Amino acid sequence: MISKSDVKYIQSLAHKKFREEERLFVVEGVKMVEEMLIEYPEKIIHLYATQPCADRLSQFPALQCPVSVIDVKILNRISQLKTPNEVLALVKIPQQMDIGVVKNGVTVVLDQLQDPGNLGTILRTCDWFGVTNIVCSTDTVDAFNHKTVQSAKGSLLRLNISYTDLCAFLSNQKHLPIYAAVLGGHSIHEVRFQQPAILVIGNEANGISNELINISTEKITIPKIGKAESLNAAIATAIILSSMIK
Numbered sequence: 705m706i707s708k709s710d711v712k713y714i715q716s717l718a719h720k721k722f723r724e725e726e727r728l729f730v731v732e733g734v735k736m737v738e739e740m741l742i743e744y745p746e747k748i749i750h751l752y753a754t755q756p757c758a759d760r761l762s763q764f765p766a767l768q769c770p771v772s773v774i775d776v777k778i779l780n781r782i783s784q785l786k787t788p789n790e791v792l793a794l795v796k797i798p799q800q801m802d803i804g805v806v807k808n809g810v811t812v813v814l815d816q817l818q819d820p821g822n823l824g825t826i827l828r829t830c831d832w833f834g835v836t837n838i839v840c841s842t843d844t845v846d847a848f849n850h851k852t853v854q855s856a857k858g859s860l861l862r863l864n865i866s867y868t869d870l871c872a873f874l875s876n877q878k879h880l881p882i883y884a885a886v887l888g889g890h891s892i893h894e895v896r897f898q899q900p901a902i903l904v905i906g907n908e909a910n911g912i913s914n915e916l917i918n919i920s921t922e923k924i925t926i927p928k929i930g931k932a933e934s935l936n937a938a939i940a941t942a943i944i945l946s947s948m949i950k
Contacts, residue, residue, distance in 0.1 A: 706752060706774050706782075714752075714782040714794070720846045727797045729848035733789040734760075739858035740795065741766055747861060750794045754779065757790035784850040797848055800866045803837050806877055808900045810948055811837040815870060815916055816907040817844045817937060824855020825938035826905070831859035833945045838865045839873055874919045877902055882920040884912050885944055887934075889923030892947045903944060908937050 716722040717730050728749070731737060734757060740748055745766035753761060758773045779788045803811065812835055817823050823845050830838055845852065847865045874882060882902045883895070904920060906912030917923070926935060926943050935943075 706772050706778055711778070711782055714792070717794070718784050718850065720849070723797065723846070723848055728794050729797055729853060730784060730850055731793040731795050731853060732783060732785055732791065732850075733854070734791055736854075736858055737761065737791050737793050738764070740793065740861065743858070744795075744861050745769075747796045747798070748793050749796060751791060752779070752782065752793075753791040761791065785854070795861075798861060798864075801864045803839060803864070803866060803873075804876075806837070806880055806900050806902060809837070810835050810899060810945070811839060811902050812941065812945075813870060813874070813902055813904045813916075814838065814840045814844050815904060815912050816841050816910070817905070819908055819937075820845045820849040820851035821855045822908060822936065822938045823847060823849075824852040824857075826941050827852070827856040827863055827865070828859045829938060829942045829945065831856075831862055833949045835945065835949075836862070836864055838863055839870065840865065840867045841870045842867050871915050871919065874902070874904075874916060881922060883922050883924050883944075883948075884917050884920035885925065885940060886911060886917065886923045887925055889925035891927045892924050892944055893927065895922065895924055895947075897948045899948075901948065903941075903948065905937055905941050 717728055723729050741764045745768050748769045750769050751771045752774050755773050758771050762771055782792055812830055853860060880900055880902055881898050884904045904912055904916055926940060
């Protein structure tokens with residue numbers, strides 16, 4: 705069962721302000737919830753599911769939270785999806801870890817990204833390539849926006865995602881190569897990438913801010929062969945990471 709106050713509470717988590725206050729976000733979909741039950745059962749504080757799905761999830765040995773059985777009509781009210789799935793989970797937002805000075809691997813820095821789907825795909829791509837630290841400008845879209853969550857799939861909780869002043873952050877990394885993805889930079893096929901390193905990806909429409917370009921140590925680009933004006937930020941990130949990480 706679910707009360708009217710619970711319905712309103714869950715609906716409120718569609719807004720960043722309430723997510724930040726409650727330190728909770730919403731995950732929907734059987735596959736994603738099952739993945740979290742396997743990897744992070746302690747992060748889930750409540751499940752709301754239709755009867756068949758509730759029966760299935762109750763079989764998970766790691767299940768630590770209450771499961772409320774709800775009908776499809778209620779699921780439609782609390783879901784943030786156009787087509788609701790069989791289950792909705794309330795999940796704890798992980799504590800942001802201060803990266804400080806980058807000491808190993810590749811850290812991805814995102815400047816003013818606005819598309820939640822792009823961000824989610826970038827997070828999933830970083831997880832694929834073993835990149836665990838993602839640093840976002842304070843005006844980048846919220847990583848726990850429901851569109852980002854759905855796009856990132858199960859990668860979200862495996863990553864350390866922080867929001868900070870990027871100029872200050874990069875200024876503390878001057879001992880490292882800072883690669884800025886821009887048009888007209890050095891070809892990624894000719895750059896001798898080093899690690900540890902930082903990769904900066906910019907806004908979908910305007911690219912990287914001038915302040916960050918000035919701090920970067922090398923401008924890089926994906927060579928264009930055809931006539932397309934630009935690449936999607938998430939696709940560009942994947943192509944560059946495939947060159948940086950071998």
